[in-house]
Amino acid sequence: EAGVVQSPRYKIIEKKQPVAFWCNPISGHNTLYWYRQNLGQGPELLIRYENEEAVDDSQLPKDRFSAERLKGVDSTLKIQPAELGDSAVYLCASSSTALYGYTFGSGTRLTVV
């Protein structure tokens, strides 16, 4: 079984530029999460999808962040414009509703310079 796939693995951009991250969850997993992990911290939830519906986006900074999950499978997370403080690892995770806990991808390490 393929795991959660994220791309790119690394991204370096200048501040004020846009950036997008892509996630392909485990096949059959209805729930998809985007987490952000700052250096020395634990992952913090940005948004949770149940199929194609964003059911919890309360922690997503909506002025510059957006996300979508078309057809309830792949998802993209976008930042526009990026700020220096957005430098972090962005983790995607997925789970089946029958399971508790979830599987993470390898993450995208974003550096904003």
Next chain:
Amino acid sequence: DQQVKQNSPSLSVQEGRISILNCDYTNSMFDYFLWYKKYPAEGPTFLISISSIKDKNEDGRFTVFLNKSAKHLSLHIVPSQPGDSAVYFCAASARGTGNQFYFGTGTSLTVIP
């Protein structure tokens, strides 16, 4: 407001000895707990879980203990092996929150050969 706390940022243990990683939480509604292990440049991987109806769960060398009255859980690794060197995160969830887990800041374990 950090609902899950891991107060030891790092821990060093000799190979073959016991590693004990601690985690405290503040939300009494949390009823399911996970431990994740993370190697550099990889996403966190699920290690072991425990439900609030239990006070202990064991899986091979890994045992998680839950003390609900103290809002404390611990992960014991016996015997510790060099391959166990990683960052360990505990995570907690409350029933009805849609499988949303709150993560601690992690403890970096180094097992010395």
